[in-house]
Amino acid sequence: MVHYKVSYFPIRGAGEIARQILAYAGQDFEDNRIPKEEWPAIKPSTPFGQLPLLEVDGKVLAQSHAIARYLARQFGINGKCxxxxxxxxxxxxxxxxxxxxxxxxxxxxxxxxxxxxxxxxxxxxxxxxxxxxxxxxxxxxxxxxxxxxxxxxxxxxxxxxxxxxxxxxxxxxxxxxxxxxxxxxxxxxxxxxxxxxxxxxxxxxx
Ligand code: GSH
CATH class of the missing domain: 1.20.1050.10 (Glutathione S-transferase Yfyf (Class Pi); Chain A, domain 2)
Structure with a gap:
């Protein structure tokens, strides 16, 4: 089974759309909420130095709307044509x-x-x-x-x-x-x- 992990700060903000698409699809996912104090150590290892991130079986995708578009397409809520x-x-x-x-x-x-x-x-x-x-x-x-x-x-x-x-x-x-x-x-x-x-x-x- 595909493992989805959404990493974002412990707020709704720009991370919530990925969480909601996965929830809508009934898809289990890891809801990784990173405390502000831990962020500086993680930031340099991310594609664009920002959150949210989506990991799909360990592959990393950044940018909230790129993530949303990818997930929406996977789960059929990106439009019918x-x-x-x-x-x-x-x-x-x-x-x-x-x-x-x-x-x-x-x-x-x-x-x-x-x-x-x-x-x-x-x-x-x-x-x-x-x-x-x-x-x-x-x-x-x-x-x-x-x-x-x-x-x-x-x-x-x-x-x-x-x-x-x-x-x-x-x-x-x-x-x-x-x-x-x-x-x-x-x-x-x-x-x-x-x-x-x-x-x-x-x-x-x-
Ligand atoms: N265009 C990006 C997206 O939509 O994902 C913006 C991401 C963004 O602004 N992330 C903020 C962030 O990571 C939180 S909402 N701030 C911490 C930092 O820049 O170090």
């Missing part, structure tokens, strides 16, 4: 652009940088959120299935549903304009394997 796969990848890339845009807010919010969190929430986070959930809403509408692309779940549904769930906890007012994403999150998180993962994964603040 080349065109759907390209659409899925475009949403994943745009989601990364969104995270880059809102990074100044989250750095302050999580205590990694100094700044005015309220001002950043208003001036950086809220407009970027509205712009991007507006884009993603067009995909939901056009698919018409309750999923972002095609008629079945793909890995970008897992990505966006986790973000929506985080927002429902931390900034629920933002979602009022996008009730379709609350419905989307409920649909994605009602999958039995994902439900089990959400109930049993280690609790972390982000």
């Amino acid at each position: 080349a065109w759907e796969e390209a659409q899925v990848n475009s949403i994943a890339d745009q989601y990364k652009d969104y995270l880059n845009e809102v990074r100044p807010f989250f750095m302050v919010k999580m205590g990694f940088a100094e700044g005015d969190a309220d001002a950043l929430a208003r001036d950086v986070f809220a407009p970027a959120f509205k712009k991007h959930y507006g884009f993603f809403a067009n995909f939901l509408k056009s698919a018409g299935s309750g999923y972002l692309v095609g008629d079945s779940l793909t890995f970008v549904d897992l990505l966006i549903a986790q973000h929506t769930a985080d927002l429902l906890t931390n900034s629920p007012a933002l979602l009022e304009e996008f009730p379709q994403f609350k419905a989307h999150q409920e649909k994605v998180h009602s999958n039995a394997n994902i439900k089990k993962w959400l109930e049993t994964r280690p609790e972390t603040p982000y």
Whole structure:
């Protein structure tokens, strides 16, 4: 049997999508959560000096979205044809652009940088959120299935549903304009394997 190992810090962050794809697939995997203090000794041995990493029978793959694409393809949640796969990848890339845009807010919010969190929430986070959930809403509408692309779940549904769930906890007012994403999150998180993962994964603040 193939041995999958996901290495990341003890948070959801960029490591969570790999964990969730494996959980969705019902695939056993090693959930290797590296304490911050141990990271400097490990960093030089990694392909790009960063986490997450996926190991497949000892072979190492870096970059969260390369990992997600590989696993999604392995487990059939990368889109049902080349065109759907390209659409899925475009949403994943745009989601990364969104995270880059809102990074100044989250750095302050999580205590990694100094700044005015309220001002950043208003001036950086809220407009970027509205712009991007507006884009993603067009995909939901056009698919018409309750999923972002095609008629079945793909890995970008897992990505966006986790973000929506985080927002429902931390900034629920933002979602009022996008009730379709609350419905989307409920649909994605009602999958039995994902439900089990959400109930049993280690609790972390982000
Ligand atoms: N583009 C990379 C990906 O998506 O995997 C970014 C990875 C990344 O930024 N990793 C951070 C990290 O490893 C944690 S989220 N930080 C520790 C370091 O850079 O030493």
